[in-house]
Amino acid sequence: MSLKRTLALAAALVLPLQVTAAEDPLKVGFVYVGPIGDHGWSYQHDQGRKELEAHFGDKVQTTYVENVNEGADAERTIRRLAQAGNDVIFTTSFGFMNATARVAADYPDKTFMHATGYKRADNLGTYLSVxxxxxxxxxxxxxxxxxxxxxxxxxxxxxxxxxxxxxxxxxxxxxxxxxxxxxxxxxxxxxxxxxxxxxxxxxxxxxxxxxxxxxxxxxxxxxxxxxxxxxxxxxxxxxxxxxxxxxxxxxNDWGPYYIKSVQAVMDGDWESADYWGGISDDVIxxxxxxxxxxxxxxxxxxxxxxxxxxxxxxxxxxxxxxxxxxxxxxxxxxxxxxxxxxxxxxxxxxxxxxxx
Known part of the structure; x- marks a missing residue:
């Protein structure tokens, strides 16, 4: 077999592996303070997660943890999500703020977004509905x-x-x-x-x-x-x-914000910010x-x-x-x-x- 054909065959064998790696889903984790069946705050965040899945299909893989106490439990939960390979983590209660900030500092290659708080870093943004x-x-x-x-x-x-x-x-x-x-x-x-x-x-x-x-x-x-x-x-x-x-x-309609934020991470142009969404953009x-x-x-x-x-x-x-x-x-x-x-x-x- 000629060297040219050998190289072509090798490229053909490698290419599918490269395509598969490129199509790995972005892993997105959510942390809820209440049960998703509360029909209130946590329920609506989970509806936003479902909107995210429906929009991106197999481009994303989401995980959520419900009924997380605002304290040591929160930090353990957020850290486990980071260790499990989640690329983006949304933490959805004010009392998760310090825990989110600590874990974000330990995982600078991951993107964190915290609802209703005020602490931010290069890889940690904040968001809330007005x-x-x-x-x-x-x-x-x-x-x-x-x-x-x-x-x-x-x-x-x-x-x-x-x-x-x-x-x-x-x-x-x-x-x-x-x-x-x-x-x-x-x-x-x-x-x-x-x-x-x-x-x-x-x-x-x-x-x-x-x-x-x-x-x-x-x-x-x-x-x-x-x-x-x-x-x-x-x-x-x-x-x-x-x-x-x-x-x-x-x-609260969180879907549009979650979709926009995850798209920004996918595109490589996400930046830490303090987002306030209200009636004018249908978040409220x-x-x-x-x-x-x-x-x-x-x-x-x-x-x-x-x-x-x-x-x-x-x-x-x-x-x-x-x-x-x-x-x-x-x-x-x-x-x-x-x-x-x-x-x-x-x-x-x-x-x-x-x-x-």
């Missing part, structure tokens, strides 16, 4: 339908994400109903149906007739329906759980607004959504004072992402206190 936009819409609706002028908020943990959403709900309600008050119950959990239901009943015992939640199960909505008051869905469309009580749901959606509302109420809600989407209106535009009456945001000034990311105070008119 839920306060949806909460402002929630407050608008709640302020119009409440008869007791008392709204209740079931809060998870006293972190800036939750505090600013409480404020946004209250500002939205006060904009249409200056007599509204808001009560807050802290449950110190993201997902505990029994605790969430107890909190809802406690609020309703205090005269609340609209329940808003920053927790992930449909238990508060079910409790609201049982007692004939309004409730608001968290993270996903929860209308089917309690159709009589359901006012609206603030939905207002779903299943109740058909029990009047045409005037529905029109008001739609106009608020439209003004936020267009950028004409920002929910945190001054003048805004805190509980003590101190001006925190001057007239006509919009709060920056950095200021919102560190919000640890209630707006004027709130009578609740923030746990230390």
């Amino acid at each position: 839920t306060y936009e949806g909460r402002y819409v929630t407050g608008t609706a709640a302020g119009m339908v409440t008869k007791s002028n008392t709204i209740g908020y079931i809060a998870s943990f006293p972190i800036p994400e939750v505090i600013r959403d409480i404020n946004a709900t209250f500002l939205g309600a006060r904009a249409v109903n200056p007599d509204v008050e808001m009560k807050v119950v802290w449950v110190n959990t993201w997902f505990d149906p029994a605790k969430e239901a107890d909190a809802a009943n406690t609020l309703m015992d205090q005269g609340v007739d609209v329940i808003v939640q920053h927790t992930d199960s449909p238990a508060p909505l079910l409790a609201a329906q049982k007692r004939g008051v309004w409730g608001v869905g968290q993270a996903s469309d929860m209308s089917h759980f309690a159709p009589d009580a359901h006012l609206l749901s603030v939905v 959606k207002i779903a299943a607004i109740s058909d029990k509302l009047s045409a005037e109420q529905r029109s008001k809600i739609d106009s608020v959504i439209a003004s936020i989407r267009s950028g004409e209106f920002h929910p945190f535009t001054g003048p805004i004072k805190d509980q003590s009456g101190k001006v925190r945001v001057a007239e006509g000034v919009e709060m920056t992402h950095e200021e919102l990311a560190g919000m640890n105070w209630y707006v004027e008119g709130m009578t609740a206190t923030i746990p230390q």
Whole structure:
């Protein structure tokens, strides 16, 4: 056999191996704080993972770990995903921040993205949905339908994400109903149906007739329906759980962000950034607004959504004072992402206190 034919045959044998290696899927891992069956936060992140798979097909291979505690368990889980060869790892709760940063420092060749935190590095980015936009819409609706002028908020943990959403709900309600008050119950959990239901009943015992939640199960909505008051869905469309009580749901759609981020990694042009996605790019959606509302109420809600989407209106535009009456945001000034990311105070008119 001639040298030329020998080299050609060798190339033919090697080529399929090269093609196979090039087609190895990008491995993508997800870490969830709750179960994917919570029908809230973790459920919606997992819907985004499924959108990612549907978009890329066999170009990606995804893995997820659910019910991960925010502490040592988180670091062990993230580290195992990195050791297992995942090229991209999404960690989806604020309490995973320090663990994600530590593991990212040990694996500089991998890409990490952490939801709702603020620590970044060359291979670690942050992302969140601008839920306060949806909460402002929630407050608008709640302020119009409440008869007791008392709204209740079931809060998870006293972190800036939750505090600013409480404020946004209250500002939205006060904009249409200056007599509204808001009560807050802290449950110190993201997902505990029994605790969430107890909190809802406690609020309703205090005269609340609209329940808003920053927790992930449909238990508060079910409790609201049982007692004939309004409730608001968290993270996903929860209308089917309690159709009589359901006012609206603030939905997180993570699929577009996950697809865009993974594509950037594939293309080699991913860069660490702090991404905030809201109504304007459909990361936040207002779903299943109740058909029990009047045409005037529905029109008001739609106009608020439209003004936020267009950028004409920002929910945190001054003048805004805190509980003590101190001006925190001057007239006509919009709060920056950095200021919102560190919000640890209630707006004027709130009578609740923030746990230390």
